[in-house]
Amino acid sequence: MRAAVPPGALCLGAGLCGALSFALLAASLGTDYWYLLRVDREGGNRSAGEAERLGSHSGLWRLCEGQNACIPLIDPFGIESWQVPTSLQHLISLLTLSGTSIYICYSGAAFTETVRMFDQERFKHVHIAFGWSLALAWLSFGTEGLAGVLFLLAARQLQLKPNACSVSI
Structure with a gap:
């Protein structure tokens, strides 16, 4: 038994x-690593700092371009958000997560189509990927x-x- x-x-x-x-x-x-855009150095023509400035990473709340320049997309903890009813906050959260998922899928597909339509050599140093923040969400x-x-x-x-x-x- x-x-x-x-x-x-x-x-x-x-x-x-x-x-x-x-x-x-x-x-x-x-964290701000849901979606990553990385630019390689292109055969030594670009310095490491310049390639890093061209890349970006974004989260649900802000977009970070380059090394330290982050732009807030939304302030979920601002005073205005406390005045919104709880049911509407839940609906907005659901729409935000859905919109982010659609945006990530659409922008990846749009980039792939752009590479296909135009010069593929021009975009071979640009890489788009999901980040470790999304992996943490799936582990959760x-x-x-x-x-x-x-x-x-x-x-x-x-x-x-x-x-x-x-x-x-």
């Missing part, structure tokens, strides 16, 4: 997965799913145990 993992251990694992998921999501939302999604599965397994084990929740007098 197979030994079952105690429900308490499953709940502890689910809680740890939930905490890890929250930390990963907070890190991904707070996975650990949140794992937390849910562990909670369901714990609930199932408690349901199968006879008199697990009854109090004897």
Whole structure:
């Protein structure tokens, strides 16, 4: 017969997965590496500093061009955002994330089409990629799913145990 993992251990694992998921999501939302545009040095014709100035990286809240020049896209913590009803804030958040996802997909496809239509040699030193902030968001999604599965397994084990929740007098 197979030994079952105690429900308490499953709940502890689910809680740890939930905490890890929250930390990963907070890190991904707070960083500016969702979308990357990198320009190589083009065979030594461009200095490392010039190539770095031509690149950019962006997050959900700001766009950073070059080394330190960051432009805020939206200020989610400004005083104006506190005056918006909570339900509207949730809707705006959902639309922002959806819009960002569509933008990332569209701009990648537009760049690929531009390279195809025009001189491919001109764009061979430009690279567009998703960044590690997006990877953190996906890891957060996975650990949140794992937390849910562990909670369901714990609930199932408690349901199968006879008199697990009854109090004897």
